[in-house]
Amino acid sequence: MKDTAVDMVVVEGDRHTDVLLAGEMDLLSAPSVKGRLRDLVSERPLVLEVSGVSFFDAEGLRTVAATARRGLECGTGIALVGMRPFQAKMFRILRMHEEVPLCSSAEEALWCLLPRTDDEIRGWLGR
Template identity: 85%
Template sequence: MKDTAVDMVVVEGERHTHVLLSGEMDLLSAPSVRERLWELVSERPLVVDVSGVSFFDAEGLRIVAATARRGLECGTGMALVGMRPFPEKMFRILRMHEEVPLCSSAREALWCLLPRTDEEIEGWLD
């Protein structure tokens, strides 16, 4: 069995954390990814770009769903960006998209996660 790994780049935004993942999310790599994602989502809203993830197995999908639930428990939340067609199909079949927003862009993900400020709302009303 070959070693698999997921590379993770974490970028701190003003009000959220953006994570870029690449590699394979499988039984071997998912536990270390879960640990770090849980740490991050416990602190701030999390946008996870999975466009570089070439493969998800059941454990990889489970880690994503568990991280999203952790975000809900902590009051932060998580959204995914860049899901490839096959894993997205699995997310939808398993109805995981009801727990984890699947977004087409980081901007859309932020709309799903961040509460609007009074200034932003006031600007829309003017």
């Protein structure tokens, strides 16, 4: 059996954490990722950059769902960026997109996750 792994890079922002994932989220690799994501989302909102994930199986989907549930419990949350078309279709078929926003950019993900400050709203309106 082929050994699979997921590479994870964690970057702390001012009010959120960016997590860049690459590899295959499957039965072999997802359990090691799951615990780390649950710990991270317990502390602050997560933007999961998944453009480097070539494959999600059921365990990979469960990992995302469990992370989302933990975020809901903790009042934080997650948003996905860079979802490939087939993967996005699976998320929509399973209605996971109703709980986990599928965003086209990190900026959009932050708009989904973080309350805007007055200065941010003024800056946006001033464009």
